[in-house]
Amino acid sequence: MGLLKTFVLGGIHPPENKLSANQPIRALAVPSQVVVPMGQNLGAPSRPVVKRGEKVKTGQLIAEAGGFISSHLHSPVSGTIFKIDNVMDMSGYRRPAFIIKVEGDEWMDNIDRSEKLVTDVNFTPEEIVAKVKAAGIVGMGGATFPTHVKLMPPPGKKAEYLIINGVECEPYLTADHQLMLEKGAEIVVGTKLLMKALKVGKAVIGIENNKPDAIRQMNELTAGEENISVQPLRVKYPQGGEKQLIKAVTRREVPSGKLPIEVGCVVQNVGTAFAVYEAVTKNKPLIERVVTVTGKALKKPSNLKVRIGTPVSFLLEEAGGLPEDTGKIIGGGPMMGKAVATMDVPVVKGTSGILLMREDASHRPVEGPCIRCSKCTQVCPMGLEPFLLSRLARTGRFETAEQESVMDCIECGSCQYTCPANIPLLDYLRLGKNKVGAMIRARTRK
Amino acid sequence: MLTISGSPHLHSDNSTRKIMYGVVIALLPAMFIAVWYFGLGALKVILLSVGFSLFFEWFIQKYFIGGSLTITDGSAMVTGILLAFNVPSNLPWWMVIIGALVAIGIGKMSFGGLGKNIFNPALVSRVFLLVSFPVAMTSWPKPSPITKTLVDTITGPTPLGYIKEGLGAGKTLAELTPHLPSYAQQLMGQMGGSLGEVSALALIIGGIYMLWKKIITWEIPVSVLLTVFVVSGILWLINPQKYMDPVFNLLTGGVMLGAIFMATDMVTSPMTRGGQLIFGFGIGLITVLIRVWGAYPEGVSFAILLMNAVVPLINRGFKPKRFGTARVAS
Numbered sequence: 052m053g054l055l056k057t058f059v060l061g062g063i064h065p066p067e068n069k070l071s072a073n074q075p076i077r078a079l080a081v082p083s084q085v086v087v088p089m090g091q092n093l094g095a096p097s098r099p100v101v102k103r104g105e106k107v108k109t110g111q112l113i114a115e116a117g118g119f120i121s122s123h124l125h126s127p128v129s130g131t132i133f134k135i136d137n138v139m140d141m142s143g144y145r146r147p148a149f150i151i152k153v154e155g156d157e158w159m160d161n162i163d164r165s166e167k168l169v170t171d172v173n174f175t176p177e178e179i180v181a182k183v184k185a186a187g188i189v190g191m192g193g194a195t196f197p198t199h200v201k202l203m204p205p206p207g208k209k210a211e212y213l214i215i216n217g218v219e220c221e222p223y224l225t226a227d228h229q230l231m232l233e234k235g236a237e238i239v240v241g242t243k244l245l246m247k248a249l250k251v252g253k254a255v256i257g258i259e260n261n262k263p264d265a266i267r268q269m270n271e272l273t274a275g276e277e278n279i280s281v282q283p284l285r286v287k288y289p290q291g292g293e294k295q296l297i298k299a300v301t302r303r304e305v306p307s308g309k310l311p312i313e314v315g316c317v318v319q320n321v322g323t324a325f326a327v328y329e330a331v332t333k334n335k336p337l338i339e340r341v342v343t344v345t346g347k348a349l350k351k352p353s354n355l356k357v358r359i360g361t362p363v364s365f366l367l368e369e370a371g372g373l374p375e376d377t378g379k380i381i382g383g384g385p386m387m388g389k390a391v392a393t394m395d396v397p398v399v400k401g402t403s404g405i406l407l408m409r410e411d412a413s414h415r416p417v418e419g420p421c422i423r424c425s426k427c428t429q430v431c432p433m434g435l436e437p438f439l440l441s442r443l444a445r446t447g448r449f450e451t452a453e454q455e456s457v458m459d460c461i462e463c464g465s466c467q468y469t470c471p472a473n474i475p476l477l478d479y480l481r482l483g484k485n486k487v488g489a490m491i492r493a494r495t496r497k
Numbered sequence: 498m499l500t501i502s503g504s505p506h507l508h509s510d511n512s513t514r515k516i517m518y519g520v521v522i523a524l525l526p527a528m529f530i531a532v533w534y535f536g537l538g539a540l541k542v543i544l545l546s547v548g549f550s551l552f553f554e555w556f557i558q559k560y561f562i563g564g565s566l567t568i569t570d571g572s573a574m575v576t577g578i579l580l581a582f583n584v585p586s587n588l589p590w591w592m593v594i595i596g597a598l599v600a601i602g603i604g605k606m607s608f609g610g611l612g613k614n615i616f617n618p619a620l621v622s623r624v625f626l627l628v629s630f631p632v633a634m635t636s637w638p639k640p641s642p643i644t645k646t647l648v649d650t651i652t653g654p655t656p657l658g659y660i661k662e663g664l665g666a667g668k669t670l671a672e673l674t675p676h677l678p679s680y681a682q683q684l685m686g687q688m689g690g691s692l693g694e695v696s697a698l699a700l701i702i703g704g705i706y707m708l709w710k711k712i713i714t715w716e717i718p719v720s721v722l723l724t725v726f727v728v729s730g731i732l733w734l735i736n737p738q739k740y741m742d743p744v745f746n747l748l749t750g751g752v753m754l755g756a757i758f759m760a761t762d763m764v765t766s767p768m769t770r771g772g773q774l775i776f777g778f779g780i781g782l783i784t785v786l787i788r789v790w791g792a793y794p795e796g797v798s799f800a801i802l803l804m805n806a807v808v809p810l811i812n813r814g815f816k817p818k819r820f821g822t823a824r825v826a827s
Contacts, residue, residue, distance in 0.1 A: 060820055143501070160623050222507065294820065303544050307821040385506040392501055406506075413500040418568070419513050420612035424509070427770040428713075434819040436768065456819055464505030471511045472612075478503050 055260055055285040060294040061432040062287040063465045065259060065386065071225045071345045076233055078356045078371055081153055085128050087113070087362030088148040089142045092189040092198045096147070105132045110159040110336050113149055116184075116254055122197040124185035127358040129157040141382040141389050141396050148397075151360070156300025157492035161334050168236055169332040172243045179331055186330030186353075187400075188337050192216055192227075193289065193383055193485035195493035198323055202248045204312050211315035213246050213254040214300055215324055216282065217269070218291035220259060222465040224404045226341040227321045229354045231258070231265040235272045236322050240367035241328035242279055249317055254279045255300050256321075259286045263396040288386065293318045293329050295432055315480030322403075342366060346407030349466035350372035357398050363405055364394035369488040378413025381406040386464045419472040427466035427476060432457045435475045437466035444483035449490060510602035516763075517571025521695035523703035523757065524578050530696040534640035535586035538807035539692045542593055550577030550598035550790040557606045564577045565609070572611050576600050579619035582693020582754060583798070584626060587638050587652070591678075592630055592778045596622045612824070616805045617765050620798045627798075628706035637689035655689045656749045660741060669739055694754040704757035713761040721756035722747060722783025732789065740789065750782065765805045772808075772815035779804045 062282040090096035095118030107113060113122035115405045130153040158164060176183075184199035204210055215482060219227040238256075238412060246254050256273070257332070258266050258281060266283050273279040282300050289295055296318060303314040311318055319327075322340065329335040338359055346350040350371025363380065367373050373394070373457040381388040382402055398405075427437040435456055443452040457480060466476045531539040554573040558566055567573075580600050584593065604618030605611070627634045636652045641712075654662060656677050663673040678688040686696025694700075707713045730743035746752065751759075760766060762781055767776050780800045787796025 062819065065509070228543045294754070298820075304821045307819065309821070362509070379502075379506065380499055381504075381506055383504075385504075387504050387666055388506065389504065390499070390501045390506065392499060408500075408506060413501060413506075416508060416512075419567075420610065422516070422572075422763050423766075423768060424516065425761040428768050428817055431817070432820065434817045436817060438768070456822075459820065464506070464507075468505050468507055469509050469511060471513045471516055473512070474506065477505065481503065 053475065055283055056299050057285040057287050058290060058432060060296040060353045060434050061430045061465060062289070062467055062468060063430050064286065065222050065468060067129065067286075068347070069228070069261070070177040070223065070347070070349075071343050071354055072228065073232075074225070074229065074352065076341055076354045076356050077230055077369070079361065079377050080356070081128055081156055081358055082361050082365045083153050084133070084151065085151050085358060086138050086148050086362065087127065087151065087360040088146055088397065088399060089114055089194060090140075090396065091359075092144055093126065093194060094118060095122040097121060099149070101132055101149075103132050103135055104129070104206060104330060107132060107151065108157050108159050110338055111161050113337075114262065117198075120197055120198075120200055122189050123185065123336070125187055125336040125485040126151060127339050127360050128153045128380055130154040130239065139392065139396060140383055141391050141399065141402070143389075143392055163333040163335070165388065168240070170240055171332070172247060174244065174331060176248045176250060177328075178478075179244050180206055180288070182331045182334075183248070183327055186304050186441050188323060188326045188330055189400050190320055191326060191340060191403070192320035193387065193401050193403055195483040198319065198327065201317055201319070202245070202482070204249070204317075208312045209315065210251045210312060210317045211251055211253065212301060212317070213242065213251050213495065214296060214316055214318045215254060215256040215321055216291055216293075216296055216318055217256055217258040217262075217265065217321045219262070220286075220291040221388075221404070222290045222387055223345045223406050224265045224343045224384045225345075226343040226354055228262050228265055230325060230341050231262070231321055234325050235268045238274065238324045238329045239269075239272050239279065241324035241326070244327055245319055245324060246278065252278055256281045257284055257288060257290075257296050257300050259284050261286050269460070276378065289432055289461065289465065292432065292461050292463060293471060294461070307456060310323065337400055340398070340400065340402070341424065342356075342402055343404035345360070345404060346374070346377070346409075348376060348409050349407055350374070357399060360397045362395050362397055362407040363391065366398065367394065368407055368409075374407065376410045377407045378410035379408040386468070387462065394468050415475065416473040418474055421472055421474060424471060425482050426469045430469045432465060434459060435460060437480060440483055441476045441479035444479040449483060449486045452483045453487045453490065457487055460484060513569050513572070516712055517575050519707065519710050520575045520758070521571060521578065523706045523712070524575075524582070524693070526580065526699035526702045527576070527693050527696060527754070530699045531582070531586065531692040534686055534695065535638055535692050536550070538638065539586040539673045540590055541590070542584060542586055542692060543578060545590055545593040546575055547577035549594050550574070550580065550601050553601040553749035554597050554606065557602060557798065562606060562610065565613055570611065573601060576605065579693070580622050581617060581624040582758075583691050584634065584752070585637050586692040587636065588633055592626060592633060594772060596626050599625045600606070602722055602816045612764055615808070616802055617759055617762050620759055620802050624802065637691075639689060640687050640695065653689050655794065656683070656745070657788065657794040664739075670741070677745075680744060680748065683745070688749065690736050690749075690808055691751065691754075697753045698752040700757050707757075707761075714770065714773070716770050717761045717766060717777045718756045719782075720774045720777025721760055721781045723751065724778045724785055725752055728782055728785040729788075732785070746785070746788070750795045751797040755780070755784075755801055756827055759797070760801050760804075765808060767808050767811045767815065769812070769815045769817050772811040776804050776808065779807070
């Protein structure tokens, strides 16, 4: 396998633990109440357009984009807006959200709910972008960057490659994998739509080699497509990182501080490609997604199709109930996911998984002194020196941290994963990024 | 109750303890050779050195600097073994204890303990002993397999010392070389020397184990050995009557021990691959310079300590290749 492509710098091989692999996607029932936070995308939160007490239908617009980098929000259920209030979301902060009491499941009339595959992609680029924007689609790999913004390259920049991210390098997660197996044809149509919108001539679907069935499936489905190819990749975390994936597929390096468009690339997750398909051909807004519910002690690790706003506890019930010795609940994967404080937090557009950790695996090992082994430097996929950056952040030397490129950190956690002294390197790097980011913003305001 | 902490929520099974005991395992072949050729004297020195290194670490932590005890992390044991490897097998017991005190007390704990020291603790101690007890530190027992005798009585010079002394007395290499051990004997360790440095083969086996376990990377050992080989090779080509051949230079003295186990000490070596190559080159070069033109027959310890001192500078000059920037340094 040594000949397969992968990114160059650093990387780690955590145990994959794909417990829910090959579990068919099951549609989860609609709960009796959903909580839909307004800030589900990167950028500005959405602005509500419905009021308390109003009746809404499934798929109805309830909040519109609150800025250029923002997205629309739709009701994932039909019912009554019970309250608009601050509710704790996965970040642990209380933020404005719609609380909707569910009554039946009455969809908007213009949404095509049939499963029939539509292959007609006769739309203009503008139509596609407009529909993607109207559907409130964001990057579904977890970054939640508004997709329509990515489809509008800034003036003077031109996309050459569309890269579809089917890497799913996070341990445990299988949602994208299963989606490729079950909705591969739809993803291919979504890919074609994205290519049209971006006016690119070439698309590459990147899939890690630990999913041979998905590679085979996507290869078969794209056999007749001259411009779409499937690129198997050697397994290495964090290959699903945008910059790493571009490097692996095209050998191009996104310059420090720049966006992928700088090297002519746009990356979209397979889940996003599927959402684009549904939005454009079926008028369906982003109101549900596939979520992997997994954990070593869980009875039935599953891939569930879930309405946005469904509480985590509802998903856990379907997967066999909360095991006795659960010490931590993570929204997302184990490397980059967020530990949540309660089981009431809702699934949002960027929730790729819910992972339960056993009590004994929930605590960090005791921190020791740095022995300067340089493992963190060896595994950093951005070529940084985490040992140095963490010390700079710890001692408040943020100017030096900026010079040492702390802002390039993608927070993949490889350094902390590998540190033999169990130093919480990423905690300190985040602190450094936070402070340096504030410094940069203060400078640009002047 | 749910635990909240920042990502990542996974940790590899790598640990400081695992690394340190990995080094101990890698030292076992050379330890076996030491006991095989130098008998129970070698074993006595190793046990004393390890025992007192652990004791001093515990004592200093408990009564002077405080903090949680770290004697079980294996680092003091590694220092103890390496110190023993760097002294003759007939070193008086009290000198070994002084050596352990200097290694742990001055070499390591005075800087604040594990990870904070600038110089390799075992080498600090070796040089201290060499300067303080020059006679005891340079009377090397002749190796004889443990099956033949249990006491080591006959002493003699190391091959390097023998050459240096001979050349100093006006003899030519042609007169001296017939009395040297063969390459095979040098490889196996059948020659005078510090108890852990004699067998190149045993040390290389340990080095391969550490490479396999990813405890060390190839850059430092290879650059040290290659530099010694090339620089001494050039001198040998210029005048084979005056300078020993490069293979002899690799197999004798502490080059192997230094390149594989002492220079690769994580705490006191550079953090990037480019920096490690420069570090190794410096050690190799200084070693040959001392061997050829210095007062001592052997220069590895001094070379490593000198290069230890410039590691912070090397770390500043050699940054890893950053993603998405023009090449800075590798």
